[in-house]
Amino acid sequence: MNLLRDNELIYGRLLRVEEPHLIERYNKALKAFGLPPTKLASFEIDRSGFSPQIAEELGDPHYLDPNQVNRRFIILAPAQAELPVVHTAFSNTSQLIHEFFVKNSRAIDALTIKDVIYGEIEDSVSKVETIEDLLSISQVEFRVLSAEDVLGKAAELGTLVDRLKQEPDAWRDDEMLRHMVELAKVCGDIRENALVPDQVIFRHNAFWTSHFGGLYVFVDPDMTTVISDPAAPGFRRSRPWQVSYLSIHDADRVFKFLASSGRLELPRASWIETSDYLEHRAEMAILALIREAEPQRDIANVDKVWLQTWIHGHADLINRDGIFPFLNAAKREIRQRGQMRMEDAAPQHRFLVVRAKPDHPDAWLTNRLISEFVPSDFAARYIFNKQAFYTDYEKLTEPWRSYVVDRLKTAYLSDKTALRTRLYGLVDRER
Incomplete structure (x- = not known):
């Protein structure tokens, strides 16, 4: 995995924490979770506060996710909102945390000036043992705490302010007024600084x-x-x-579900011919065959002439595999008819020529599911299904690891938005 890390294909775009006061705040959150403090002089964190360096130090990749449910979070800075979530048991954790940041931005901005925010994303189960446990989760609640109890003190100060306004003689209570001054030293002017989160309950879809x-x-x-x-x-x-x-x-039933529920964009000339989607799939299929046939071959500098020569020289292998001929036939049919008869395609092949409907709320999740049926497309696996990509990567030989890394760096990391828009019609943020 070192090659992936060096090229920011794993644990990329994280926030470096090296200021002593921020490390101290992070350690207070770890202590609150019953974990030992870090001894590192610097480390990196993702949107949820997870740090791969601290996970390695603790020898526990699940230190913020002990039962892979009720995920913990640590917020040191508002800038975490724009980071990825790099370690999670649920695909929607990243989106839920992003919504929490958006809905409570004023409180997070104010609180993190003085304190660390930490807590758990609580749901209705403490441990997942059957599918029913997962289905029982309809919403989650962010249980929010702060190390210096700024949240609690702000709430107490707010109550005292209300009392001062509502009780005519409350201003005569010198002890209460002194306590309000002490609270204000910690919280500041709560009329200007919204220290209590506005929304902590979110749908779990x-x-x-x-x-x-x-x-x-x-x-x-x-x-x-x-x-x-x-x-x-x-x-x-x-x-x-x-x-x-x-x-x-069951590729047939899965495909029919996605299509009938309106989650798929079927192959039509309107997007197929401008996206190079089938050309991309065809190239990925050929590369997969070369990888299987010649796992030690270095193809870093091969050109299109070499690739075409390889295709001609391995026609029998390509025909037995069936993907490349299927995609060529699909291109011809779409060019002639403007669309494609999906019922004529083998169930497993149907996923090669479709993508998620870009404007559907489940577009990213649907593209992830599609990638399960197209393992040859390592780019799609990396974009939508990183866990599967990392598993695939571990099985590659060194020459192919280098090739995949270089390909993703040049074709994807150089301009993520452009590639996601061209191939998948997606213009929203990375999940």
Whole structure:
């Protein structure tokens, strides 16, 4: 993983913490969680406050996520709002924390001047043992604390201010007035500084979770759909009138669900011909075949002529695989008819020619699910399904690791927005 880290393809864009007062505040949060303080002189944190360096120091990658539910967070600075979340058991953790930052920006700005904000994203379960535990989570609440209890003192000061306004003789209480002055020294003028968060409860909608080997939950008005390995505990055992269960190994049913629920953009000339989407998929498919056939080959400097020669020389292998011929046939059909008859395609191949509907709220999650069925496309796996990408990367030989890293650096990291917009029609922020 060192090559990925050196090129900011893992743990990239994090916030460096090296000021002594910020390290001291972080340690106060760790102590509140029952964890030992860090001895590091500097470290990096993500949006949630997770630090890969501290995880390594503690020997515990789940130090902020002990049961992979009720995620902990540590906020040192408002700038964390723009960072990624690099370690989580739920795909929507990043979005929930971002919403918390947005809805409570004034309080976070004011509090982090003096204190560290920490706490847990609490839901209705303390441990996930079956699918039903996951389905019972409909909303989450941010339980917010601060090391110096600035939040508590601000609330107390607010109560005393109300008393001063409402009780005619309250101003005669010298002890109360002295206590208000002491509180104000910590909180400042609470009429100007909003120290108490405005919103701490948020909806918990569609998500992917790492539990049970990876599980997807999609929420529609009349039905919740679970997509996972059928071996997951509770599969098809809970509320069949409200919950539909699909095996992640059943490409046909998964595709039909995504299409019928309006989450897929089907292959039409209007976007296929301007995005180079099929050309991208075809190149990824050929690279996967080369990787399997020649795992030690260094292809860092190969050109299109070499690639075309390889394709001609391995026609039998390519035809047996079937992906490259299928994509070429799809291009011809779309060029001639403006669209493609999906029912004629094998279920597994259908995912090669579709993308998530860009304006659907579940677009990122849907693209993640699509990537499960297109393992050859390492770029899509990296963008939408980093856990799967990192697993794939570990299996690569050194020449191919170098190639994948260089390819992602030049094709994606150089301009993420442009590539996501061209291939996937996405213009919103990275999740």
